[in-house]
Amino acid sequence: MWEPILTLSEMPCTSEAHDHSRVFHGIPPPTFDLPLLDTPDIITANVQKLIEQTPNPRHSFIFKVLVMHLHQFVNETRLTTDELKATINFFTRTRQNSSQEISLLSSVLGVSALVAMLNNPVTGGATDHSPLGPFFKFAEDTADVDFGESIASEGKGDYMYVEGRILTTEGQPIPNAIIYTWETDANGFYDIEYADRSQIDCRGRLRSDDNGKFGYRAVVPAPYAIYGDGLVGELLRLLGRHNMRPSHIHMMSLKDIVDDEEARKRGFPRGGSFKLLQYDIVLLTEEQSAVMCARVEKERGIITGGGKY
Template sequence: MAAPSTEQTVNVSNGIPPPSFDLPYPETPETITENLLKLGGTIQNTRHRFLFTKLVEHLHQYIKETSITTEEWMNSIQFLTQVGQTSTPIRQEFILLSDVLGVSALVDLLNTPAIPGATANSVLGPFHTDDAPLIENGESIASEGKGKYLYIEGRVLDTEGNPVPGALIETWQADETGLYDTQYPDRDGPDLRGLLKTDKDGKYGYRAVVPEAYPIPGDGPVGELLVTLNRHNMRPAHIHITVDAPGYRKLTTALYPEGNVYLRSDCVFGVKESLVVKLVEVTDEKETRRRGFPKGNMFKLLTFDIVLVKQ
């Protein structure tokens, strides 16, 4: 049996002295807010000072307007604690919370407003990883048996219609059961993920699988929250895509096949009308082989031109 640790936790002052002004004792709700705002006024970074001030104003106003009880506040703290404890390097429950509260979509829309002719943004989601393999155009991001065949192709253009060669496309999706590779406990590497570059004419193409609608994880605090709020936890079928090219604003988006019942009530508010796409059924064995699919005589074809905005 290992000997108990003799190390002792030591709390150390951060070295910041008391403020140069006196604060009244916090004996009323108003005084607590006023004192915190006065202390916030000493923050040197202008942007940080502004963000902190607005956070305090709105949070304290929410507490006062709702007359939140001690029990309710402690439950809220416990909920956030559970969100943190549920998060792992490959499962980001905090991103999921941001998504279902509409914050991810709101921040994205405010920071990347729609530009006529350009491809719209969509949410990144909590299942992005950093280990997608590099593939060549025409190759597959999916191992065999992950779903019905899908071929995705198109061009990457600028807003004037010029091709963007060498643009780096990253793509990832769930399989036909609605699970991402990171949700399998025996994951030994990336699947249904890939990186590829556009050719000299801005063209791209790769093999994937037809996406299906799926529920976001319901086994954590965010899933429980949606039940409490009487909201479904479904996402419409989609394929994630990011595009990065020198001189252009990086695009984070997703493509949503038409006809799905959850398109207008996506639980993370990611769908935009311009991102709803049509899948065309191709029933030709020769064409199926030409596209690189190993068996069968049919696949779905998704054609989509991606338009980037110059920086």
């Protein structure tokens, strides 16, 4: 059995506390020889050879492809030592700053949208998918809303009415489907962002009727900026990119908590300035299923104007 040259207790120590994660994990070095690093291609080939030892075939495949493209990137860009140091520092600070920064970074680089699309291909006219996002709350923090009732309390913005149907890809209605919906208020904030939040607001859970129909009152959501004071905001400024999300409403439909079919819709008011893909920082597609957006008389819940947008 191969043993490390130095045990943790024998390693040189400083006045700082030991990092107890620095211990030998029991995997010995490879039994094969690797050529000396005389050329860039040998470096890549050596790493690929080491990855072949990976027990899980899927993991081996993923990391071999990752290394191949990562090394191609370094070669093509002729990455400098200073640029590498800056990149490592960026990721280090991202990890220290917040776990949400990593998720946000994945979104603004289009990775989250790409993974969602590849893993949820749209077939048979189904509703387009969309990454879930950080502001969704399941049953423990979502109120039940009856057909036609409001998910928003008074004073949260201009009212509108949202309606639709939950259908199979063959066009048959899906009764009693659960619809989760959530949105920002007129100020561009979700309820869970308020420090003094006292109630569930601008979000709800309802069910489709026997014809697959659902309807509820909401408020016209506002476009909003993602957090710009973190490292992702720093990256966006470096790249000369804006940090805005367009006005949108989230929806997710579940049937008996088994069907993983999403019915997410995003509503845009007439004349809204965020209707095109280039205006969405997380690179999600524009709304494919139009949502009726109209003023609603608060007393009677009657649509008084508007149309499909």
